[in-house]
Amino acid sequence: MERFFNTAGPNIAEDNYTLDPLSRFDLDEILTLIRQKRYFVLHAPRQTGKTSCLLALRDYLNERDDYIAVYANVEDGQAARNNVGAVVAGTVNVIATEMDDIVGEDIPRAAKAGVQDENESTMLSAFLTKLSKALPKPLVLFIDEIDSLVGDSLVSVLRQLRAGYADRPAHFPQSIVLCGVRDVRDYRIHTTSGEIITGGSAFNIKAKSLRLGDFSLDEIRALYGQHTAETGQRFDEGCFPFVWQATEGQPWLVNALGNEVTNEMRENRDRSVVITPEMMYRAQERIIYRRDTHIDQILEKMKEPAMQRVMNMAVSKDFDIALANDITSDDIIEANENGLITLQRGQRLRVANSIYNTLFKELASNHERITI
Ligand SMILES: Nc1ncnc2c1ncn2[C@@H]1O[C@H](COP(=O)(O)OP(=O)(O)OP(=O)(O)O)[C@@H](O)[C@H]1O
Ligand SMILES: [Mg+2]
Incomplete structure (x- = not known):
């Protein structure tokens, strides 16, 4: 099947025109931070490619020998909001389930069973301790959508993620990467006791914040070039300054324009049609009008x-x-x-x-x- 421009969720290189996610950040810097057992933040606006990058990084690490890497998305915690117990137990569950695919069920199941009687304020840290001890290699943990958690739940998760920091890597993750829209330092967390604390003080072991950037003009050309290479459909040269101005490289917008003009505008599914700036303009109007997520x-x-x-x-x-x-x-x-x-x-x-x-x-x- 022809690949296509992705407008929904993380990119899958077999299905979607894709820029190598590992080339979108400084891989060496990230590997150094992990080697140095740092805990850090990777943040970027909505639909910039954060999850695509984390999944690629997880696979990259797991294909090599040094670490076991696991990706956990804590978005479901949003529904539980201030129910700390539910959020903490949910986080443990997500990590355990994701671990199953990487190391099999036994280790995560045993680690989870061992913390069932723990209090909500220690369950996650106890789980990470048991897991890290049982794994044959140091654990690298990616937590995605961290800022979907709020209030007491967020504070509890952040505190538990730093609780075993001194015992890493044998008894706690070697490295933890928190990922979300905002830099954790900048959150103002309103607890139920009326306290306002900053994310920075709840997670004060953070070594660094990295921001994932948008596409450059060359990257836009490369992405659209994949469509031309695979289908033969060309873009008039004037399309590129237009796409640049419209999006300034915002990844979802770049893909949405590409998808609109080559796929949603049906007359352009005839790949002998050359895409013009005027078509791009219409694609932009349609996207603005349609109000996608x-x-x-x-x-x-x-x-x-x-x-x-x-x-x-x-x-x-x-x-x-x-x-x-x-x-x-x-x-x-x-x-x-x-x-x-x-x-x-x-x-x-x-x-x-x-x-x-x-x-x-x-x-x-x-x-x-x-x-x-
Ligand atoms: N490597 C890539 N190459 C090309 N386009 C990409 C790439 N990564 C992401 N995109 C574009 O960005 C969109 C969002 O990707 P992804 O879900 O990884 O981002 P996100 O920052 O995690 O988003 P969200 O804020 O919704 O969680 C994709 O649907 C696609 O349009
Ligand atoms: Mg995401």
């Missing part, structure tokens, strides 16, 4: 009052110091970590790409007035 998530984020203030500043032609005074640096960091705005040294902040710019203008015109 990515667009919806971006719009929801933009609707938050603090994010609106930052966006207003980014779209205003004249830098308005009154606006600036109303915006905290936390708001700007949050807008940037969510991919809404671009921050470059020495430049004023601006909206990340022209599609988001259009979305924000539409949002603004739907409101009488955006509260500043």
